[in-house]
Amino acid sequence: MSEATQEIGFAETKALEERYLMRTYRRAPVDFVRGEGPLLWDAEGKRYLDFLTGISVCSLGHCHPEVVKAVRDQAELLMHVSNLFYTEPMARLAERLSESSLGGRVFFANSGTEANECAIKVARKHAHRRGVISPEIVSFENDFHGRSYGALSATPGLAANEALGPMLPGFRAVPHNDAAALREAVGESTAAVLIEVIQGEAGVIPTSEEALLAAREACDETGALLILDEIQAGLGRTGSLWAYEQTPVRPNVLTSAKALGNGVPIGACVTGPEAADVLEPGDHGSTFAGGPVATVAALTVLDLVDDPMLLRRVRELGAYLCERLEGLAGVRETRGRGLMVGVGLEEGIDAAAVGADLLERGLVVNVPRSDTLRLLPPLVIDSDHVDHAVSLIGESLLGFSAG
């Protein structure tokens, strides 16, 4: 075994982390070493059912054999040459993404944040072309678009952290789902409305049809671009390839990442024809982005996810999951669409304590806010997995009843 793959055990891993990693994450006390389909194993050999998938990333399950094979074959052939040259998988993936959505051009990135950075550049340059001197991007409060300064400035909750300031100028936010406030905020200097179809990090809060329509209409009236961030909600998660397909609006730009590589980092900013030619040579770039390994992984993901049977199953299983959860003592409501589910707990129940207890019981979930569990299971689960997860959540909640 080489030094890079040497196993050192949980205690030593933790000690190394404490000494050498920046303290940007509060980690759960588990050291995962293996994954297969919807299952994970920790360093002690304990098995977990994964209803989080690395935050909506491993949607086809861990180590999907076809993705693994595509990555392995490509890694043996060619791993990287940079964007100074043509590579076939990148061109094919761009075609696939464009033809399945908005029909314009694609810029590849390495993450969701970077996909949004590209979208922000497209929006600002598009606005400058219309003669706008100080372009503005409008988002919803509690939206999450990433953590680099552009994406962060469009993430109002985190942008309020003055210790990281100053943020970029030209960003404003209105209350989530306040259609009137959104219309009011969008004017001649608006470059784009950048919003999530379903707010994920905020606790799985769908954006209303009324708010989406208001955004679309306000953009049409002013010439601003509607950018939908589908980084968490896209790629089959809600039961359609793109989340916007189940809404009355079509964006001018959409951003994708997370599940696009099923674990291999890749992001994409996809435009409609109206914004396809905004960026020109020199405006943007990335050394790694769109590399052959990541793009063959994504091509394989799209082959498997863009399947009407699978997408129908996601909608059916999502409905079944919510119905079963709503029958549990301690559950106040479920929110979301398809297999993107927020479980609102009754007042007095600490979701963080329930999440930690579920991890002990062998179910991986996430707690985006103090009253909500977030479930983002693999899209390839079956009803037995749903039943198992629901029974673990039910057992756990019995120990945390509000009374």
Ligand code: PLP
């Ligand atoms: N946008 C949304 C909706 C997200 O959920 C996330 C990540 O959680 C991002 C953007 C940022 O993506 P990344 O962490 O890949 O940079």
